[in-house]
Amino acid sequence: xxxxxxxxxxxxxxxxxxxxxxxxxxxxxxxxxxxxxxxxxxxxxxxxxxxxxxxxxxxxxxxxxxxxxxxxxxxxxxxxxxxxxxxxxxxxxxxxxxxxxxxxxxxxxxxxxxxxxxxxxxxxxxxxxxxxxxxxxxxxxxxxxxxxxxxxxxxxxxxxxxxxxxxxxxxxxxxxxxxxxxxxx
Amino acid sequence: xxxxxxxxxxxxxxxxxxxxxxxxxxxxxxxxxxxxxxxxxxxxxxxxxxxxxxxxxxxxxxxxxxxxxxxxxxxxxxxxxxxxxxxxxxxxxxxxxxxxxxxxxxxxxxxxxxxxxxxxxxxxxxxxxxxxxxxxxxxxxxxxxxxxxxxxxxxxxxxxxxxxxxxxxxxxxxxxxxxxxxxxxxxxxxxxxxxxxxxxxxxxxxxxxxxxxxxxxxxxxxxxxxxxxxxxxxxxxxxxxxxxxxxxxxx
Numbered sequence: 286x287x288x289x290x291x292x293x294x295x296x297x298x299x300x301x302x303x304x305x306x307x308x309x310x311x312x313x314x315x316x317x318x319x320x321x322x323x324x325x326x327x328x329x330x331x332x333x334x335x336x337x338x339x340x341x342x343x344x345x346x347x348x349x350x351x352x353x354x355x356x357x358x359x360x361x362x363x364x365x366x367x368x369x370x371x372x373x374x375x376x377x378x379x380x381x382x383x384x385x386x387x388x389x390x391x392x393x394x395x396x397x398x399x400x401x402x403x404x405x406x407x408x409x410x411x412x413x414x415x416x417x418x419x420x421x422x423x424x425x426x427x428x429x430x431x432x433x434x435x436x437x438x439x440x441x442x443x444x445x446x447x448x449x450x451x452x453x454x455x456x457x458x459x460x461x462x463x464x465x466x467x468x469x470x
Numbered sequence: 471x472x473x474x475x476x477x478x479x480x481x482x483x484x485x486x487x488x489x490x491x492x493x494x495x496x497x498x499x500x501x502x503x504x505x506x507x508x509x510x511x512x513x514x515x516x517x518x519x520x521x522x523x524x525x526x527x528x529x530x531x532x533x534x535x536x537x538x539x540x541x542x543x544x545x546x547x548x549x550x551x552x553x554x555x556x557x558x559x560x561x562x563x564x565x566x567x568x569x570x571x572x573x574x575x576x577x578x579x580x581x582x583x584x585x586x587x588x589x590x591x592x593x594x595x596x597x598x599x600x601x602x603x604x605x606x607x608x609x610x611x612x613x614x615x616x617x618x619x620x621x622x623x624x625x626x627x628x629x630x631x632x633x634x635x636x637x638x639x640x641x642x643x644x645x646x647x648x649x650x651x652x653x654x655x656x657x658x659x660x661x662x663x664x665x666x667x668x669x670x671x672x673x674x675x676x677x678x679x680x681x682x683x684x685x686x687x688x689x690x691x692x693x694x695x696x697x698x699x700x701x702x703x704x705x706x707x708x709x710x711x712x713x714x715x716x717x718x719x720x721x
Contacts (some may be wrong), residue, residue, distance in 0.1 A: 306706035312493070331663075352492055361481055377556075380533040402478035408700040410484055418490070429480050441497060446593050450637050454596075454673060 288351040295343040303336050310352055314359045320431035321363040321379040322370070331366050335359040360429070379431040386428060386456065405468065412462045417467065423448060424455050489667030523569065544587035549628030550704070553621040553711060560623060561711040562658040588629075593637045594699050596673030603677050606703050611637070614717055619652075619705060623711040624704035631670065631701045642692040642719055650688040650700045652715035663706035669701040678703060 286305050294302035307314075314335060318328035336360040348354035367379065394398070413421050423441060426432040434445040581642045589595050592609045606629035607671060612620055622630055633639060642648050650667060657663050667688040668678025678701070679688060686699070700717055704710040 302606070313476035350485065350489050352487040356488055356492070357485070358479065364477055364481065383477065386476055388472060402475055403482055405475060409479055410487065413487055414484075418494070421487065422491045422494040425487055427702035428476075429483065429488060430491065441591060446637075447590075450593050453636075457697075 286374060288349070292343060292347060292351060292352050296347075297338065306336060306339065306351075306355065307332075310355055313352065315430070316362040317356055317359050317430055320433075321367050323379075327366060327370070328363070331363045332359055334362045338362065349352060382427055382431045385452070408463070408468060409442055409459075412459055415458075415462070420451055420455055451458065471616050520649040549606075550610040550612075550622050550624040550630040552612065553623050557623055561655045562709065564659045566710045592631065594631050594633060594639070594670055594673065595675050598675045600677070603675060605711055617710070617717045619715045619717065621711070621713055623709055624702075625709065626704055626707050629701055629703045630712075633699055639697040640717060640719055641696075642698050643695045643721075644692055646692040647720040648690045648692060648698055648700070649718050649720065650701075650715060651686075651718070652688070652702070653685040653713045655711035655713060656684060657706070657708060657710070659708045660706055663704075663708070663710050664709060665712075666705050668701050668703075670701060672696045675701070680705060 286309065289303045291302055291309070294305060311332070313426055314332045318331040319325070322331065335355060338358045339355055342348075342354075342358070345398075346354075413424065414457050416424065418440060423437055426437045426440060432440075434448050438448045440443045443451075494648040586639070588605050589597065593611060595609070599603070605629035609629045609631065610622075611631045611633060612622060614620075614634060619632050624630060640648060648669070652665075652667070654663060654665065662682040664680050664682055666680050669676055669690055671694065681688070690698070692698075702712070705714055
């Protein structure tokens with residue numbers, strides 16, 4: 286079913302909207318959540334919570350594209366669940382991806398207090414614009430979708446080692462980019 | 471910076487980056503690399519050799535000739551390799567069976583296809599600085615230990631790239647001089663074999679410089695800070711062998 290039709294169903298408050306949404310994008314949503322939580326039940330619950338969030342948001346919102354909108358909700362709900370789950374072991378793709386980026390940006394001398402996440406998001410967007418499409422996708426798949434190297438390599442058609450090398454370089458570039466803009470002192 | 475801030479920032483990133491990452495699929499799945507192709511051919515040849523095992527076993531001369539041909543052909547197809555006891559006999563020798571499947575990649579390969587193939591095969595090269603650069607037939611990568619490259623033997627048109635740990639290059643700053651001192655083994659065929667030495671900056675391949683002397687030094691005055699890898703390409707029709715060489719940064 287077309288995204289527009291699904292959104293129409295949401296507007297008419299038809300519960301079929303959730304079924305159609307799940308049928309079309311359920312796999313992607315589950316994958317995003319599972320990469321963060323590394324737990325089937327938690328991931329399923331978060332995806333359901335995200336559907337509820339979508340139900341509450343549409344209307345009034347009329348997102349375009351729908352998939353990115355739902356993915357964002359799934360990711361946010363899953364991250365919130367992850368943060369409250371103190372017994373979580375450091376073995377999910379999310380944890381590994383975050384530990385990589387921590388090595389790239391961690392610094393005791395940051396001016397993070399003065400920096401809002403929103404400002405940082407705009408800086409990261411400008412950084413992403415400096416990358417090639419392929420490197421940008423690799424970065425996003427790793428640090429937004431928390432995909433494993435194997436999943437990324439399959440998507441972009443290169444070997445895992447190559448993906449790893451690309452990410453190492455991109456993190457290094459990001460660090461320099463943040464340093465130049467005094468996000469990192 | 472705590473990762474939470476990064477995570478929160480990523481959560482607020484524009485939908486267009488998410489959509490791009492969701493919809494991106496490479497135009498074509500990665501083609502088999504030249505190395506894989508060559509290995510497949512070599513394995514096929516060895517299989518054929520085994521079929522002729524009976525014939526080989528009756529004649530010592532036939533056995534010696536075939537074994538020599540197999541070793542030489544495999545080395546020929548493999549591009550650049552570390553010098554080992556098995557291939558050391560080939561140093562300075564002429565290539566007799568110069569079968570070079572890698573130079574004819576097939577009609578379906580366009581020029582950009584060749585680019586992609588070489589780039590795909592390399593863990594260091596991401597792109598080339600200019601389309602006018604003559605690309606190698608094959609690419610092999612060798613780790614330099616304590617800035618010292620290993621001894622390697624190469625066939626015509628093959629490229630060897632040197633790296634440090636985990637395919638990293640040498641971090642140079644503007645004003646540094648990156649140098650590569652090398653010495654070739656003397657060839658019995660051509661006294662002045664040509665070797666091209668060049669560099670890769672942050673994954674971008676730049677054109678190299680040709681050297682003919684047995685012993686020489688490539689020097690690069692750094693005008694742009696970044697991660698540099700040194701590469702060499704054999705530009706001689708016979709085996710070109712390099713002794714241990716040294717990569718240095720003079721600050």
